[in-house]
Amino acid sequence: MTAAIPTIALVGNPNAGKSSLFNALTGARQKIANYPGVTVERKAGHASFADGRPMSLVDLPGSYSLTPASPDEAVTRDVVLGRQAGERRPDALVVVVDAANLDNHLCFALELIALGLPTVVALNMLDLAERDGLTLDPAILSRELGVPVVPTVAVRKRGLTDLLAAVDGAILSHQTQATVQSAPPPSDAALHQRARAIARAATLSENPVRRWTQRVDAVLLHPVAGFLILLALMFVMFQGVYAWSEAPIGWIEGGVGALQGAVDIALPDGFLRGLIIEGILGGVGSVIVFLPQILILFLFILLLEATGYMTRAAFLMDGIMAKVGLSGRGFIPLLSSFACAVPGIMATRAIPDAKDRLTTILIAPLMTCSARLPVYTLIIGAFIPNTNVGGSPVGLQGLVLFGLYLSGIVGALVVALVLRRTVAKGTAAGFMMEMPRYQWPRLRDVGIALWQRAWIFLRRAGTIIFVTTIALWLLLSYPKVPTDSSESQVDYSVAGRIASGLEVVVAPIGFNHDIALALIPAMAAREVAVSALATANAIEAGDDEEAMAQSLSERLQGRWSIATALAFLAWFVFAPQCISTIAITRRETNGWKWPLFMVGYLFALAYAAAGITYWTAVAFGLG
């Protein structure tokens, strides 16, 4: 027992500051995986006691009690009871409670203490409680609860050493003492009464609830003003994605160009040089370039979450979402889907109602995920003039981007309305959630989360996108076109011939051979459409120096009509083009029925939307 590395579980209510404490204890040394068989995230990391002995830490999903209401909460219960497959029962629990919300958080703490494991209570966010005019006595709390209580301020790393020492002590004294047999679980009401009594005993003085949160809420949750502020925030977010990413995108483009130049000089003309310059650097480089935009988008979402605003947004959106049969809870997964539908769909697990959840999963791919950004950026950059709308500071390109996002949202609401009346019929969904206090975002926590997202994107670029890009380059480069043929290399290649077959199907909606070619590898990941266009163009340009000098968007301008470009954008608003999304939907709905349904309806919508856009644009003379 003493030889093995002890496992310590962090457990507590949502909004108790558990993740910050976990980050403070483990630093960036974290491993995120899934619990086997369920799609609940398992966050684990390492830390060490004062004398250097290692321990492993697990951050359990936030729960209100040991009676689970969602798959996340079921994992928490199973782990602390030692019933979770593949997970050792923790050697000790650190129960994290919000010092300013003892009335409520002590209920779950009492339940956990009654389990009889070595337990230490982390009285977290004590600084915020003091700012709110609350003076607490940890010693009284410890006496009433019967376990050590350590005041902590995770953000400032205060109390961490004491916390770990207390955990060490609790494990030691537990080994020498016989386990106290706990009484049968008390009723909810009794538990609450006891929690309130303890909280009262430990509170030395208390000022009335600080008014400033309420003053801020009076504006941000105002029925009209609050709603307009939410819209304005979303708008700034999408303009920011464009405006702030320009410079870093330039640096990345410059870097990739320099690498290509270096390879061009270093290697003799041949297969390898072509593969590296056109295939790898051209393809992967054209995707990596969007990292700045994706990070800006994630930064906004993480900040909104960290400040506590996201729940306000859910509150404001609940009225609208209720009209289409969803709940404000669905707003958070849907907003996450703007970054990527995969974590978005995983976040629907917090929605208790099955039909509500299914509908949210099915419409999540309609939210404009970051993988569409490369496609949108390329096409908008090439075809929409970089001017301001009527002398205002609003850029036309940003406005078009906003319009594309809006089309996805409106499409999603209409689809939800239809689904809730047909295949996902059910009673009105509920909406119950806790509203966290406002907080300054912790740069460290946001930084860690941002890094994890960047890493996931880069890994995708290094694996899926890398492989599909190389495969596409090979399919595009072979067989070599005979020198006496009038056909281009791309048309003559294997990929070109497959695309010619697909072109017959998509020609009516204005798609040309380029697009047909890009659509196939884009099934792996949407942004590959961009690298596919880039690779095909690089091969086509070949040794033609003039063509090589042109950027991809300049080349597209010469080859596509505006109507075709707009139809291509409309297609990407709806098309279900990402295998990961389909796979996660299969996993979350336990079968092929719903993912197949999703793919079917999204392709139908995409085809119709692209067609209508193309025909309308042609009618206005843009063909």
Place this chain on the structure above:
Amino acid sequence: MNPKLDSAQLGVAVRISRIDWDRMSHDEGRRLREFGLMEGIEVTPLHRGSLFSRDPLALAIGRMQVIIRARQAAMIEVAPTAP
């Protein structure tokens, strides 16, 4: 008929006198209790809905704020707090 929480005035504390647990689903009732919404507790309705709807309802319970739907609030009877 006693006043219900869904029509209570915003910003004025009230005491929960009765909750119609039978009309709620098991999970709804449990979540309410986990939020600390029980008979005898004081709550203050703070915000109600936005632009297009009077749903949901944000409440203060002690130092915590929670969001519930008007449908659940309609099952919660309230009385004025003792002066």
